[in-house]
Amino acid sequence: MKIYFSPCPNDTFVFHGAVHGLIPSAPKLEVTYADIDITNKLAMNDNGPDILKISYGALPWVLDKYTLIPCGGALGRGCGPLVLAKENSDPTSLAGKRVAVPSERSTAYLLFRLWAKQHVPNGVGEIVVMPFHEIMPAVRDGKIDAGLVIHEARFTYPEYNLTLLADLGSWWEEDTGLPIPLGAIIARRSLDTAAIEKWIRESVEYAWANPEASHDYVMKHAQEMSPTVAKSHIDLYVNEFTAALGDDGFAAVESLLGRASAEGYVPKIHLSALKE
Incomplete structure (x- = not known):
C-alpha cells in the first residue's frame, strides 16, 4: 500500500510503528516522504497514492476520491502558522508586499487569507509558493518581504533574526475557541477505510507507549533538526x-472550511461528507 507523508517529526513519530511492521493489523507500506505542497497536488490526481497526508485546506477538492481518516493527522492549540518579517511592523505593512507561503492549498495559506482579509485592508501583493524550509532564509535575505511558516519554524525563527508579525493560531483560537485543523490523513474511498483507521490509531498508540522507539527514524528524516526541537515538535x-x-476536531474543520467557502476560497462541503 502506497503512503505519502512528510519527513517532519510528528509524521514519522506517528507512522513509525506501522512503517516498521510493529503493528500487526497494518499492511506492508511503501513510503514516500514529501513536502505538503507536493501531497496536496498529488491528491488531485485520479491515480494518486492510496493514503497521504494533506492540508485540511486542500480537502474540499479531493473528497470525491478520498475519505478523511479521523486519526493520525495534525490539529491542536498553540500550534498555528506564523507570519514572519525581517523587521518589526504591523499587519498593514503587508499591503502590496511579496509573501512566501508553503502551498496555495495549505491550511496555513487558508488561515492567512482569512486573517489578511481582516488585518490587511488593501490586500497583500504577490504570493510566492516555496518549500517551507526555504521560507525563513528567503525572508532573512530580503528575497521576500514576509513569510508564512509552519512546523518547527515556530521554535527556530529567532535564529534567522526574524520578527513575529502574527500568530495565526492565536488569532484563530481567540476568534473561534476551536483547535486549528492543519494536516489531514486521507485514504482512497475504494479501500477498507475502517481497517486503515484501525491500524493508524494503533500506530499512534504504539508511538505514545514507546516514545523512544522511533528516535532514530525520526532524527534520520528531521532535516538537521536538533533532538530537542524534534521533541518539542512532536509534543x-x-x-x-x-x-x-x-466533536471538537470535526467542528474545527467545519468552521475553517465553512468560513473559507463563504469567501469563495474553497468549494462548499457539508460535515456529512467528512464522515462518509
Whole structure:
C-alpha cells in the first residue's frame, strides 16, 4: 500500500510503528516522504497514492476520491502558522508586499487569507509558493518581504533574526475557541477505510507507549533538526486529536472550511461528507 507523508517529526513519530511492521493489523507500506505542497497536488490526481497526508485546506477538492481518516493527522492549540518579517511592523505593512507561503492549498495559506482579509485592508501583493524550509532564509535575505511558516519554524525563527508579525493560531483560537485543523490523513474511498483507521490509531498508540522507539527514524528524516526541537515538535503536534478527531476536531474543520467557502476560497462541503 502506497503512503505519502512528510519527513517532519510528528509524521514519522506517528507512522513509525506501522512503517516498521510493529503493528500487526497494518499492511506492508511503501513510503514516500514529501513536502505538503507536493501531497496536496498529488491528491488531485485520479491515480494518486492510496493514503497521504494533506492540508485540511486542500480537502474540499479531493473528497470525491478520498475519505478523511479521523486519526493520525495534525490539529491542536498553540500550534498555528506564523507570519514572519525581517523587521518589526504591523499587519498593514503587508499591503502590496511579496509573501512566501508553503502551498496555495495549505491550511496555513487558508488561515492567512482569512486573517489578511481582516488585518490587511488593501490586500497583500504577490504570493510566492516555496518549500517551507526555504521560507525563513528567503525572508532573512530580503528575497521576500514576509513569510508564512509552519512546523518547527515556530521554535527556530529567532535564529534567522526574524520578527513575529502574527500568530495565526492565536488569532484563530481567540476568534473561534476551536483547535486549528492543519494536516489531514486521507485514504482512497475504494479501500477498507475502517481497517486503515484501525491500524493508524494503533500506530499512534504504539508511538505514545514507546516514545523512544522511533528516535532514530525520526532524527534520520528531521532535516538537521536538533533532538530537542524534534521533541518539542512532536509534543506540540501529536495530541488528543491525533488519536481521534472527536466533536471538537470535526467542528474545527467545519468552521475553517465553512468560513473559507463563504469567501469563495474553497468549494462548499457539508460535515456529512467528512464522515462518509
